[in-house]
Amino acid sequence: RGTQFMSPICRILFSLSVDTESLQRQIEELSSFSNAPAPSVTRILYSEKDVSARRYIKNLMALSGLAVKEDAVGNIFGRWDGYEPELAPVSTGSHIDAIPYSGKYDGVVGVLGAIEAINVLKRSGFKPKRSLEVIMFTSEEPTRFGISCLGRFTFFILNLLISTFTILTALKLVYPEVKNWQNFLTTVDGQNISFSDAAKFAGYENAQDLSSVFLPKGSYSAFIELHIEQGPILEEEATSIGVVTAIAAPASIKVDFEGNGGHAGAVLMPMRNDAGLAAAELALAVEKHVLESGSIDTVGTVGILELHPGAINSIPSKAHLEIDTRDINEARRNTVIEKIRSSALNICKKRSVKLSEFKIVNQDPPALSDDSIIKATESACKELNLSYKKMISRAYHDSLFMPGYSHKPEEFAASEDVANGVRVLAHTC
């Protein structure tokens, strides 16, 4: 298809290519702010490396001519004023925190890609009517304080009218623990450091002052996030762009088993009530119940399984599991949860182990994308002559996909795919 069939703006975008090289270099540089040896990336909220990475992002925003602002918990905003600056801006962005031993792309391409999309638009001579804002959300991953999408949660809590599914999802992220924000400030991490002390360490002295964090209704007109797919579909089908129409409904569960422990040599098998074996059985039961759903869209994972005391010559007296299960069908996911619960109870009965905790930490419904954003993205793909596919987001929040895997050191996305994503993003904005 030649450029003669394109709209004028699209023709400009097509001719001005994305600076793929710079973008790739920025991805590499950002990945060096990490507490894990390369190619792994570990970047924990408010850690020294996180602070350095934040500084890097703010510098890039400034270099692109954006007005940089930060709120009390470290959500970072880079604004390009439109010629009608009183209109609510369009926003785009993602996160840069990285779970332990993950990779370079998750979240990062949504932030760096958004800044590059602004660059593309600026180079094209485009002047926006609404202001455009790049947002780096302060904490996406649940690594440090056990809740995810912290930035979104605080940021959008009073911002009900924003018409994208991401915001809807964010609103559903009101975990029981953080319903009272003041309580959350004293939540501690594994090293017993409170959220507000951690924030202070990172330079956010006023994390307890929420006046700057909760924004008035209607502060933004739309939000779109560019993200790697985190699954195999786009890559396998050689499709450039995934347009997210719905988000799978995620739930997470914490389980604790307790037995009597004892010496691994001395306590005979019939006398045991091994909490570790109870946990092993439950992990396999999670897989079984997920597969029983019969749908490819049901997933379930035991990502955390910890034994206490954790010594080779001790029978585990305690076992802790954390289970993640998701589905695009909420009822089907809830059936899985109930099956997991009854398996836990049966295992306890069979093994004379105590179920000291079975806690559903969150249990969110699925969310649907806003039609206007779906349409805008589809038409951008068509005009840019890029293949696309309507998809379900299974990773909670992402609305515009390129091929790529995540949550492992070999996390990967091809430069050209990232560039295509940036093109579509620039066009959709």
Add this chain to the structure above:
Amino acid sequence: RGTQFMSPICRILFSLSVDTESLQRQIEELSSFSNAPAPSVTRILYSEKDVSARRYIKNLMALSGLAVKEDAVGNIFGRWDGYEPELAPVSTGSHIDAIPYSGKYDGVVGVLGAIEAINVLKRSGFKPKRSLEVIMFTSEEPTRFGISCLGRFTFFILNLLISTFTILTALKLVYPEVKNWQNFLTTVDGQNISFSDAAKFAGYENAQDLSSVFLPKGSYSAFIELHIEQGPILEEEATSIGVVTAIAAPASIKVDFEGNGGHAGAVLMPMRNDAGLAAAELALAVEKHVLESGSIDTVGTVGILELHPGAINSIPSKAHLEIDTRDINEARRNTVIEKIRSSALNICKKRSVKLSEFKIVNQDPPALSDDSIIKATESACKELNLSYKKMISRAYHDSLFMPGYSHKPEEFAASEDVANGVRVLAHTC
């Protein structure tokens, strides 16, 4: 039975009772040198708490009039000279290191009880012909550097003629990793601290100088260890003393599985190769193969199971297990090991997971007690009118048992049982 049927020495011992109160108080005091909240005890080799506990033991030895000596790695010796001091001494003792979140008695009663046995003998007016020596071995448990019975290993390596099974066992503790002692000095713990640096921290500057650690052949004429049973038999049968005739053959195995990991929401079930589920299956297979042996004497435990990266929204890409299996029948135990190995291979095939390690860390044969020590202990029990039972030691090294459980915070032994053990020990020495 009246004292008139007892031998003269036994009559003296019987009349002079063990100072149960002091002994119990010492057990309590020693348990306060711990890195875990009471009633749990955690005391890791060469840690600050270990150093304090060592000081406490040396003081007690000195108060009992023993000549205290320490070798380069911290084996502690308290000697009471006999009236024929040129004869090889009789030795008794145990360890005071405590695995994470264990209790007050494991090892401790063998050290404090030995010192009190000396006190009993001294109060009785008894003068030993051979010198008596109380030994506190420097590291019993495998917690810090992954090998157990370190004190025994170094201490007895050139001491072949000692005629007790404990020493024989110690000789079989030559793990592949420590065949070369110089290599072992550079072995590191979980915090990357080398053995010799850790020893230095504890005040053992010359841990690399082994001239004081390896003793010449025949340095001791016998060794006996007082220990809580670490199992239910003596308590259930209301028997005072267990006389160990053989030690179960222990083996330990390290296993690592590797899969692809990925995002817990995004990677669909058929695409997964979850290393954590492979580990869960293997843990259950260990239990199954142990039970298949058909013998009550076969035991097997997965005390360590670790997932990587260990995040709720990540599919485990790596899983590490440590398996302990023991039996009084070596061939039967080896059959279990081979079944575990083939289960590991089958699980890998089924789950498309890689078996990156299957390492038998040690695989010791059972050991038999020296007949002369068995007989001496039996006659001590008879003379003291205490019920006793010939038993298998399943916890590796202990030769004289009282009722009691171990390797958990509720670890317990009744004062009277400890006192009986001390009486028998004093008499046997």
